Amino acid sequence: MTTFMDEIRQRFPQQVRSVDELVSGQFTVLLDGPDATAIARHLLTERQARLVSVFAEDRVHVEGVFYIYYVFDRPGDPTWLILKAPVPAENPTFPSLAAEFPAVNWQEREIQDWFGLEAAGHPNPRRVALHDNWPDVHPLRKDFPLDTVLPPFEGERHIYRPAHGEGVFHIPVGPVHAGIIEPGHFDFAVAGEPILYLQLRMFYTHKATEKLFENLPIHRAVFLAESISGDSAFSHGAAFCQAIERAAGIEVPARAQFMRTILLELERIANHISDAGAIANDVGFVIANAHAGRVRELLLGLCETLTGSRVLRGMVAIGGVRRDWQQGQVEAILSTLEVFEREFRDLVAIFQSSNSTRERLERTGILRPQKASVLGVVGVVGRASGVDLDFRRDHPYAAYRHLPFRVPVYQAGDVRHRLLVRIDEVGESMQLIRAAVAQLPDGPHRAPAHPIPPGRCAIGAVEGWRGEIVHWIRTGEGNCLERCKVKDPSLNNWPAIVEAMEGNIIADFPVINKSFNLSYSGTDR
Amino acid sequence: MFKILQKSLSIGSATADYPRIAPRLVEQFRGCPQFDFAAWSDARPAADACPTGAIAVSDHDGARQVTMDYGRCIFCGECEQASSDGAVRMTQQFELAAADRRDLVLTAEYTLHPDGSHAELRSATSDPSNEEPGKRIEAAIHHLLGRSLAIRQVDAGSCNGCEQEIVALNNPVHDIERFGIHFVASPRHADMLLVTGPVTRNMELALRKTWAATPGPKVVVAVGACGISGGIFGTNYASLGGVDAVIPVDVYIPGCPPRPEALLHGILLALGQVPRANRQNLRIDITDKLFSRAVHEVTGR
Numbered sequence: 063m064t065t066f067m068d069e070i071r072q073r074f075p076q077q078v079r080s081v082d083e084l085v086s087g088q089f090t091v092l093l094d095g096p097d098a099t100a101i102a103r104h105l106l107t108e109r110q111a112r113l114v115s116v117f118a119e120d121r122v123h124v125e126g127v128f129y130i131y132y133v134f135d136r137p138g139d140p141t142w143l144i145l146k147a148p149v150p151a152e153n154p155t156f157p158s159l160a161a162e163f164p165a166v167n168w169q170e171r172e173i174q175d176w177f178g179l180e181a182a183g184h185p186n187p188r189r190v191a192l193h194d195n196w197p198d199v200h201p202l203r204k205d206f207p208l209d210t211v212l213p214p215f216e217g218e219r220h221i222y223r224p225a226h227g228e229g230v231f232h233i234p235v236g237p238v239h240a241g242i243i244e245p246g247h248f249d250f251a252v253a254g255e256p257i258l259y260l261q262l263r264m265f266y267t268h269k270a271t272e273k274l275f276e277n278l279p280i281h282r283a284v285f286l287a288e289s290i291s292g293d294s295a296f297s298h299g300a301a302f303c304q305a306i307e308r309a310a311g312i313e314v315p316a317r318a319q320f321m322r323t324i325l326l327e328l329e330r331i332a333n334h335i336s337d338a339g340a341i342a343n344d345v346g347f348v349i350a351n352a353h354a355g356r357v358r359e360l361l362l363g364l365c366e367t368l369t370g371s372r373v374l375r376g377m378v379a380i381g382g383v384r385r386d387w388q389q390g391q392v393e394a395i396l397s398t399l400e401v402f403e404r405e406f407r408d409l410v411a412i413f414q415s416s417n418s419t420r421e422r423l424e425r426t427g428i429l430r431p432q433k434a435s436v437l438g439v440v441g442v443v444g445r446a447s448g449v450d451l452d453f454r455r456d457h458p459y460a461a462y463r464h465l466p467f468r469v470p471v472y473q474a475g476d477v478r479h480r481l482l483v484r485i486d487e488v489g490e491s492m493q494l495i496r497a498a499v500a501q502l503p504d505g506p507h508r509a510p511a512h513p514i515p516p517g518r519c520a521i522g523a524v525e526g527w528r529g530e531i532v533h534w535i536r537t538g539e540g541n542c543l544e545r546c547k548v549k550d551p552s553l554n555n556w557p558a559i560v561e562a563m564e565g566n567i568i569a570d571f572p573v574i575n576k577s578f579n580l581s582y583s584g585t586d587r
Numbered sequence: 588m589f590k591i592l593q594k595s596l597s598i599g600s601a602t603a604d605y606p607r608i609a610p611r612l613v614e615q616f617r618g619c620p621q622f623d624f625a626a627w628s629d630a631r632p633a634a635d636a637c638p639t640g641a642i643a644v645s646d647h648d649g650a651r652q653v654t655m656d657y658g659r660c661i662f663c664g665e666c667e668q669a670s671s672d673g674a675v676r677m678t679q680q681f682e683l684a685a686a687d688r689r690d691l692v693l694t695a696e697y698t699l700h701p702d703g704s705h706a707e708l709r710s711a712t713s714d715p716s717n718e719e720p721g722k723r724i725e726a727a728i729h730h731l732l733g734r735s736l737a738i739r740q741v742d743a744g745s746c747n748g749c750e751q752e753i754v755a756l757n758n759p760v761h762d763i764e765r766f767g768i769h770f771v772a773s774p775r776h777a778d779m780l781l782v783t784g785p786v787t788r789n790m791e792l793a794l795r796k797t798w799a800a801t802p803g804p805k806v807v808v809a810v811g812a813c814g815i816s817g818g819i820f821g822t823n824y825a826s827l828g829g830v831d832a833v834i835p836v837d838v839y840i841p842g843c844p845p846r847p848e849a850l851l852h853g854i855l856l857a858l859g860q861v862p863r864a865n866r867q868n869l870r871i872d873i874t875d876k877l878f879s880r881a882v883h884e885v886t887g888r
Binding site: 193199201206207208209210211212214215216237238240241242243244245265266267268269270271273274278281282284285286289290291292293295336349352353355356358359362363366367368369370371372373375376384385391408411412415581582583 | 588590591594595598601613615616617636637638639661662663664665668740741742743744745746747748749750751752753754755757758759760770772773774785787788789790791792793797813818819820822823824825826843844846
């Protein structure tokens with residue numbers, strides 16, 4: 063990476079002001095001004111780099127500028143490369159990359175909404191995170207108090223792209239849906255049964271999460287991280303803790319690293335099983351869902367035995383985990399896994415026994431690899447569409463570098479292959495857990511409490527069951543945070559649902575949506 | 588087909604018999620914390636550790652008031668760890684649902700010492716009383732709703748943690764349909780709204796409309812720390828706090844998220860709350876109560 067950095071310096075001598083290597087595992091390149099376009103283009107088109115996240119920070123009260131951060135990674139290199147572009151407060155605008163790199167479309171608009179910085183040249187600069195009837199406020203600016211009382215909400219005023227023609231009409235759905243799912247609005251333009259296009263409106267569950275981080279001491283903020291997306295409580299909690307640990311140079315004991323790995327994989331299995339059941343349910347294969355729900359209970363019971371919580375809350379902590387395991391708990395992992403493996407095999411057999419189910423899932427909701435790659439799709443959805451990414455392998459954390467596993471990737475990109483990725487991953491996770499238990503070291507489960515130095519910035523990255531979770535933090539005085547940027551995989555993947563829906567019939571929307579299973583709360587925060 | 592049948596037959600019945608039989612809880616399960624107020628030498632470390640502000644300490648006029656709000660508690664156990672005197676103990680109690688929000692709040696008052704520590708307990712409210720749901724409530728459902736209660740679930744801004752456990756109510760283990768209770772797709776078909784929170788600014792109108800679309804008599808149940816009080820999100824520019832800031836609530840179910848048995852307990856409690864008079868009177872009773880609260884809600888803003 064050092065030679066790579068030298069090369070960037072040589073190639074862009076005017077733009078690069080300095081390089082910060084203070085925190086291990088990441089290079090932060092401070093740019094001369096708000097324009098990161100040339101370097102970003104070079105990294106993305108010539109160096110096979112990938113833009114993982116784009117976000118902003120308000121440093122006006124200290125340094126007189128905002129910063130835009132561009133986080134990149136490259137295949138085969140676990141180091142993060144971060145471009146840091148200052149945007150002057152008196153001219154709050156930065157050049158948009160969205161026309162050239164659509165993956166940053168929503169992220170740049172989020173910056174516009176939350177910080178009031180204009181993404182100049184954005185092809186669709188409308189609001190995304192703040193609904194259209196919100197007053198002209200920018201909640202993540204430091205001079206915007208958390209408890210600001212805004213005028214009452216009077217209904218969404220979003221204007222959807224109209225569809226015209228004989229027999230063409232719109233079907234508005236949500237935010238309150240028919241099933242037990244989260245709120246969002248879908249506007250389907252249909253011609254008979256086939257969908258012409260789908261427009262999305264998210265951010266109904268926006269609850270000031272990133273702003274709240276700036277108002278909580280770090281030891282309490284771990285619990286807020288667990289509430290970003292409840293189905294990924296442990297993954298988000300771990301990503302947050304990893305960011306703090308990296309910033310403060312806290313060495314997490316080996317035992318805790320293995321314990322975290324086991325719990326992360328349990329979270330993956332439990333969610334993949336319920337997704338598999340829900341996919342079956344949405345094509346009318348109810349009995350498969352019933353068995354999946356029953357088998358999932360087995361796993362939640364194990365989660366409770368290991369953490370005191372069925373959904374793995376209150377376990378991950380800065381420096382390790384909150385509670386150690388006795389021998390009996392470790393044995394429970396293996397004995398439960400043995401029962402689970404038999405049940406899982408039967409479940410897969412049940413899935414495969416139904417030809418009509420297969421026919422409903424095959425060639426339904428296709429997301430082509432080329433589209434997936436352009437849109438920056440990640441996680442399960444990406445791997446079903448040829449996007450070979452997995453932070454466990456590409457940026458190893460916890461105990462993953464000591465454990466063997468395979469990353470399943472398919473090219474077909476339909477609902478069936480999103481199901482197959484999940485089934486394959488459950489198999490891999492079982493092996494991972496068994497190997498982690500076999501190698502589980504003795505020793506402390508948590509590093510001693512450690513004051514956290516102010517002014518440190520660091521990334522924490524976890525491959526949650528849904529996909530890549532990134533937290534970026536800046537520490538403040540008195541064990542508090544100045545900023546916590548949260549990126550859930552759902553944010554990248556929502557626009558891809560629109561692509562996957564085109565040409566499908568409206569009756570298949572539930573199963574396509576379920577095969578993506580994105581987090582509304584993780585998106586909206 | 589034969590294989591599926593064989594599998595299902597080999598499993599037999601997977602359903603747990605709660606609430607007739609108490610669930611088999613693993614010893615690690617964390618229910619709510621319990622407080623020995625008389626033995627509690629200092630509540631401040633627990634208040635500092637509490638991530639949601641469920642434990643609050645306020646000093647005035649030589650007295651210290653400590654409040655514990657189960658409607659904010661996420662059962663994390665940090666208060667137990669922070670209190671070295673053993674006065675806070677995590678229990679396996681999860682049947683905490685209450686019809687009155689005040690039943691979820693405990694208060695203790697101490698004499699304050701000049702050095703910031705506190706001395707003898709002056710007064711403390713007792714633990715909230717919990718009724719056993721069981722057969723009595725089952726009878727009430729059968730009587731009132733003809734063996735059929737329809738629930739519309741509304742996510743008014745939750746993190747989706749509560750939704751996971753609500754979904755689990757429908758799996759074969761918890762099988763809520765054995766009580767004649769089922770989840771429906773529209774508020775127009777519902778007798779009960781099961782609402783998770785915090786209620787976000789962007790969901791307030793949708794929640795109000797859903798409530799208005801639900802025919803009376805209707806019952807509203809607020810789920811989880813966030814649904815009761817806003818939880819860790821509290822009240823801020825984007826969050827209005829608990830469900831009762833927007834619509835009247837009949838029963839509150841603490842937890843983060845409440846386990847399926849806790850949800851079942853609360854739902855059954857909500858039904859049992861309905862007095863066993865004749866059906867005509869009941870209808871008037873409930874609508875009157877909700878109407879008066881709704882009026883209060885509108886005029887109070």
